[in-house]
Amino acid sequence: MQDTPLIVQSDKTLLLDVHHNQSEACRADLVRFCELVKSPEHMHTYALSPISLWNAASSGFPVASVIDCLNRWSRFPVPESILFYVNDMASRWGKVRLTEYEDPRYYQLFVESKRIKTELMQRKALSKILVVKDEHSFLLETYSRGEVKLQLIKIGYPVDDQVVLQKGPPVPIALRSETLGGKPFAVRxxxxxxxxxxxxxxxxxxxxxxxxxxxxxxxxxxxxxxxxxxxxxxxxxxxxxxxxxxxxxxxxxxxxxxxxxxxxxxxxxxxxxxxxxxxxxxxxxxxxxxxxxxxxxxxxxxxxxxxxxxxxxxxxxxxxxxxxxxxxxxxxxxxxxxxxxxxxxxxxxxxxxxxxxxxPWIELQQQGFIAEAYCHEIRLDLPQELEIPYALANKREKYRMASENPLKLEVVKDLVSRHPDDFILIIGQYLDQLAMIADAFGLPIITGSTPNAKREELYRAFRDGDCRILVVSKVANFAIDLPDASVAIQVSGTFGSRSEEAQRLGRILRPKNRSSFFYSVVTRYSNEEEFAANRQKFLAEQGYSYEIEVWKN
Missing domain, CATH: 3.40.50.300 (P-loop containing nucleotide triphosphate hydrolases)
Incomplete structure (x- = not known):
């Protein structure tokens, strides 16, 4: 046994002791070829999967490096079944290659072994598309390129596509060294x-x-x-x-x-x-x-x-x-x-x-390219009069009842008062809840029904500093640039959506002269806690941790 932070288990899960002094270095290696499954206080669970291993291989992180990481960080000897699985899955990248063919109507698909070739021939969907050329290759018509790649990954053989892409019609494009507003610009x-x-x-x-x-x-x-x-x-x-x-x-x-x-x-x-x-x-x-x-x-x-x-x-x-x-x-x-x-x-x-x-997000934060962010989970009780209705509700009704907990209004009021000079986004899933918050504080609101012209007017007012607090539904989760936002208060989310949690934190990560704060308001002793924990997995994988605060009315 060695004094390292990782335990590799035969069910393809890896347990990371987050209190070990080498846990951060180990985590930085794991994210290259693993997926985070859960992240409670003491032990984070990662899992090996075909896609995570193929992404590693295709990005130049070979199977030997994966195995070296496992052996270097594992507290106990890595199970032989895991070494076999990693070798088998990761090495599948490159065993099936797609190349050009002398006849431009076709591509040539090379397979490494007769076994793989036989397996492909036994698949009805593929046998209709692939034509045997020789012992180690097939021909396929060019328009079938995507379909073949899709069929093959479904059976565990990702295609290494080596066909040179076609050049499109030329359009002269150059990057400026200075924006139209006169600010210096350069690619980082x-x-x-x-x-x-x-x-x-x-x-x-x-x-x-x-x-x-x-x-x-x-x-x-x-x-x-x-x-x-x-x-x-x-x-x-x-x-x-x-x-x-x-x-x-x-x-x-x-x-x-x-x-x-x-x-x-x-x-x-x-x-x-x-x-x-x-x-x-x-x-x-x-x-x-x-x-x-x-x-x-x-x-x-x-x-x-x-x-x-x-x-x-x-x-x-x-x-x-x-x-x-x-x-x-x-x-x-x-x-x-x-x-x-x-x-x-x-x-x-x-x-x-x-x-x-x-x-890694934390790496860019340390270099000053994205804002330093602190994540907090604020937990509060249901009002006493909702405890019986909650107990009698089905799972979906329970989630909505917990998400729309009326006491969250007081939490929002408290959090807003903590940040009198920040630009704040109040984000949620349920429109009635958001409307109640907007009405209570006299705030502008953006939902799916807000006309595009009105949305852009409100976003512009926020960017220009004319509006400091904005209530937004999930329409603001993606691709919206609000550079001065430094506080996000999440009052409800889409069940356990990890990508949504990442996107919502992302609304406040533009670099600025202050730290950013992400608050997730969650009802205690409800299934909202379970979904919130799932949403937080991705951010934990990036190195963020949530401080838990119990709110007292």
Whole structure:
């Protein structure tokens, strides 16, 4: 036995003793090839998974390094079954390779062994697409590229796609050294590294994948840096109209592109140009449930050289299907977290591309690129008159009752009084609760029903300092830049959504001359505590810890 912080168990879970003096160094290694499962006070539980191991392998962290980390940090000898599993799963990356073929109508799929080849031939969905060429390879028609990659990852064989991507129509793009407002502008070192990791030498296996960076660290700048290096027609797909306008403003502010070259494609305006920014919502719109998606042609019929999927963890199902057909196009997914609540991380991996770059949130905080943040969980009791109704309710009703605990209004009042000079976001899931808070304090509110023009007016007032406190629903979770926000008060959340917790903290991480505070208000002795603990997993993985405070009325 050695004095180290990790216990590796045969069920593929890893227990990290957070009180050990080497726990932070160990955690920094674990996040490269593990996923955090739970993070109570003393022992954090991580798990090995195929996707986590394939992401590590594809980003240049080989199986030998994974095993070295396990042996170095494990308090007890690593079980042989775990060493076998890691070797087996991680080494599957590269066993199936896709390359170009002499006939441009086809690609060639190489497999490392007869066993794998036989397994693929036994799959009906694949036998219809793949044609045996020789002992170690198949041919497939070029339009089947995405479908084959999707089918193969489902059976445990991620495809190492080595086909060189097609160059799109040229568009001259340069980054400014000074913004339109006269501020100096330069790509930060880690943003440059992210672009390098994705584009490589623009040869085989380069030009597609996912970049994971914290909210507030400048993912938009990474996208513009990649645009500038490719100098081609670009489609940016993002989460909402406010984010569309934000992208357009950033592009015009920090590149030499003009308003005649940058277009919006939303429900309100459809002006595709050399650089077009649209929403997932407009792409997936259809007049009826059985009808076609009329605007998906924007993806398929236009000659894009680069597609940027902003908040790629939000990529909706219909866009997956089209993305499968766009495998010859340079593409990048930008996100703060690869976690998808629907469990389709494998489809992002195979269709958008593997993780090419990420950096721990705490590391960027220490370098001053994102704000120092303190996370607090405020726990309070239910009012006595709701205890019996809560006990009689079903699970969903219990959660809503706990989330809408009327005593949270007093907690919000107390927290706001603690931060008289901060810019504050009060964030929640339930509209009635948010309306009650907004009415009680006379605050402006933004929900899904707020017209886009009104939303942008309120966001602008917040940025300009004319409005210090804003009540927002989950529409503000994603892709909204409110640089002066330094306090977030979360009064309710979407059950156990870890990605939502990360995004909400991200609203207050823009660097500023003060620390940021994230408060999550939770009803004690209710199932809201359980869901809150699940939401906090991702942030714990990034090195954040929650201080628990019991609120006394």
């Amino acid at each position: 070192p880690y943003q440059q590294m992210a672009g390098d990791a994705l584009l490589g030498d623009l040869g085989p296996g380069c030009g597609f994948g996912t970049i994971v960076l914290p909210c507030g660290s400048g993912k938009t700048v990474v996208g513009m840096h990649i645009m500038q290096r490719l100098c081609t027609r670009v489609l940016v797909v993002t989460t909402n109209v406010a984010a569309v306008h934000q992208w357009m403003q950033e592009i015009l502010d920090k590149t030499t592109l003009t308003i005649d070259q940058v277009g919006e494609y939303t429900g309100a305006r459809k002006e595709p140009k050399e650089i077009t920014v649209c929403t997932y919502q407009v792409l997936t719109y259809r007049p009826d449930k059985e009808g076609p998606f009329p605007h998906l042609e924007l993806l398929t019929k236009s000659q894009w050289g680069l597609i940027i999927y902003d908040e790629v963890h939000m990529l909706p199902a219909p866009v997956f299907k089209i993305t499968a057909e766009l495998q010859a196009v340079y593409r990048v997914g930008l996100t703060a977290t690869l976690i998808r609540e629907d469990g389709r991380e494998d489809e992002v991996f195979s269709l958008v591309g593997p993780k090419r770059f990420d950096v």
